[in-house]
Amino acid sequence: MNVLLLGAGAREHALAWKLSASPLCANLYIAPGNAGTSDHGTNVAVDPNDFSAVKDLVVDKNIKLVVCGPEEPLVRGIKDYFSSDDRLKTVYFIGPSREAARLEGSKTYAKAFMEEYGIPTAAYRRFTVDEVSEAIDYVGNCATPVVLKADGLAAGKGVLILDDIEEAKGEVRAILEGKFGEAGSKVVVEAFLDGIEFSVFVLTDGKSYRILPTAKDYKRIGEGDTGPNTGGMGSISHPPFVDADLMRKVEQRIIQPTLKGIAARKLDYRGFIFFGLIVVEGEPHLIEYNCRLGDPETQSVLTRLNNDFMQLMLETAEGELGAAVVDMDDRQTATVVLVSGGYPGKYEKGKAISGIDTVRDSQVFHAGTKRREDGQIVTDGGRVLSLTSYGETFQEALRKCYANAEKIAFEGANYRSDIGFDL
Ligand SMILES: Nc1ncnc2c1ncn2[C@@H]1O[C@H](COP(=O)(O)OP(=O)(O)OP(=O)(O)O)[C@@H](O)[C@H]1O
Ligand SMILES: [Mg+2]
Missing domain, CATH: 3.30.1490.20 (ATP-grasp fold, A domain)
Incomplete structure (x- = not known):
């Protein structure tokens, strides 16, 4: 079947890679995509927040499944736009309704929800x-x-x-x-909760849920978690302090009550739930919900998922997730993000990137990149690309990321060399 992926970051590059790897995916379109997603499908210059342009694309390309990467279209109600349109309502859509997306889009809504369903939070x-x-x-x-x-x-x-x-x-x-x-x-x-953070990703069809690989991300620009916040500078999966006992608490006290709340409030939720968690003296607390996958966690999470990703998406859309078995790779993964000089403040675009083709033993996921008319790939955003590697340990995975980061060059390139430092 033909598939449309909405978004343009490294998260979407990783999603495009997983979707297109499935024999169930005939043609993949990415709106708008980046210089990396075009290796896995066709980029189309459509803004995911322009719902009628998305509709035209779905009709024109005979799309049967839409996967929404970023939160903004969801919070603005793109799922409801699909459900209430005669032509679109039979198209499978991965992502919650506008009301359900308030779990991310409104902090007061989320806190009231956590309170109502007894979920530990600040x-x-x-x-x-x-x-x-x-x-x-x-x-x-x-x-x-x-x-x-x-x-x-x-x-x-x-x-x-x-x-x-x-x-x-x-x-x-x-x-x-x-x-x-x-x-x-x-x-x-x-x-303020004083503890260590991690992220748990769940796929749900509104009734059943499946836990995907767990990750920890690094948000600050500076080494040792200093300086301003960014979109994310790196991630690892699986954070070693998240043991089976902690995951059991997360599942019983946070995931299951959340699913119970979604059912009780009759929220239309077929998609990803990102639980932003903090563990204080061994006890997990929920900091936030996001209604989509995170970036750069997705790069580390999806590389550890051996499932046919299209099949998981279809099971989610059809309400058949109860039958799914998540096949997680035993290896660890790490992701290191290369950013433009000056980011997260002011930075320049259009810098030629070299060395991508010399990368070995890591996967390159593009974010802010663009292909110039002469074929040269140039920077086009703050976070430019990320490198994701496997290892028996996350440290080994990180060593591979850093060896490859050395080989990629563009003017002003910067990355954090201490991902995982606190573990
Ligand atoms: N109660 C708290 N105690 C300690 N730290 C907190 C607390 N609430 C938030 N933080 C910190 O602030 C960060 C951002 O908070 P939160 O996740 O609620 O915001 P957000 O803007 O939705 O983030 P994101 O962009 O990751 O979705 C958290 O990742 C955490 O590091
Ligand atoms: Mg959030």
Whole structure:
């Protein structure tokens, strides 16, 4: 069958690779894709947030399955657009409805959901634009560090962790007064949890669920987890501190109650659930839900998945996931992200990339890349590409990533050489 993948990052390159590897995938289209996804299918210059353009593409190419990589179209309701359109409602769609995607798109919705279904998370209070002075008073009495979260999607910038109460009072006001636009019309003020983070990925058809490989990612630009946040600088799978006992707690206390809540609220959820977790003294707490896979976790996670990925997608779409068996590779994986000089601040684009064809023993997943008319691949974003490798240990996998990172060159190229440093 013909398949459409929405998105343009290294996550989508990894998805394109897995989808196209299946004999069940006849033609793969990626909208808009990047210079790497075109090795696995046909890139089409369509914006995933332009639903009617997506519809035209689905009709034109006789698409039977759509897989949505990024969150924004989901939070804007692309699944509902499909379900309510006569021509599109029979097309299989991987990704939750607008209401279900609020688990990611609204921090206040997610926290209320966690509370209702007894899911362990940081203690919190929520405030609206009409409660600025109450919010400031409340923050004034919080222990530090204090965590402030704008309610809506704010391009990864809507969470502030502050050590200074006066600064936090100013920020909570600024958020409610529109610092992040509409995203900040409500705010969550929550307690800081001191622990180690990891991510669990689940595929669900709304009734059954399957746990995919677990990962840990590295978000800060600087070595030793310092400096500003990025989209993600690296990941490993499987983080060794996540043992069977911890996973049992995650499954019983967090995953199962979440699925129970999804069923109880009759949410239309066929797709991925990303559980952002933190373990405090051996006990897992849920920091956040995302309604899609993460980047750069996906690169490490999907390389450890030996299943026919199309079959998993079809079982999810058809509500038959209960029959699926996840076949995880016993090897470990690591991913290292190469970024443009200056990222996550200002950076230049259009730098020629060399050495990709000399990579051995690692997989290259493109993110911000573009093929020039003369065929040269050039940088076209902050995160440029990622390298993913297998190893008996994650350290061995990392050594392969770093050996290959040395061979890839573009002006200003930067990467973190300490992924996994804390394990
Ligand atoms: N209560 C908390 N205690 C400690 N750290 C926290 C807490 N809440 C959030 N964080 C930190 O802030 C990061 C971002 O928070 P959160 O995941 O809620 O925001 P987000 O903008 O949705 O992130 P993402 O872009 O990963 O989806 C977390 O990964 C974690 O490192
Ligand atoms: Mg999030």
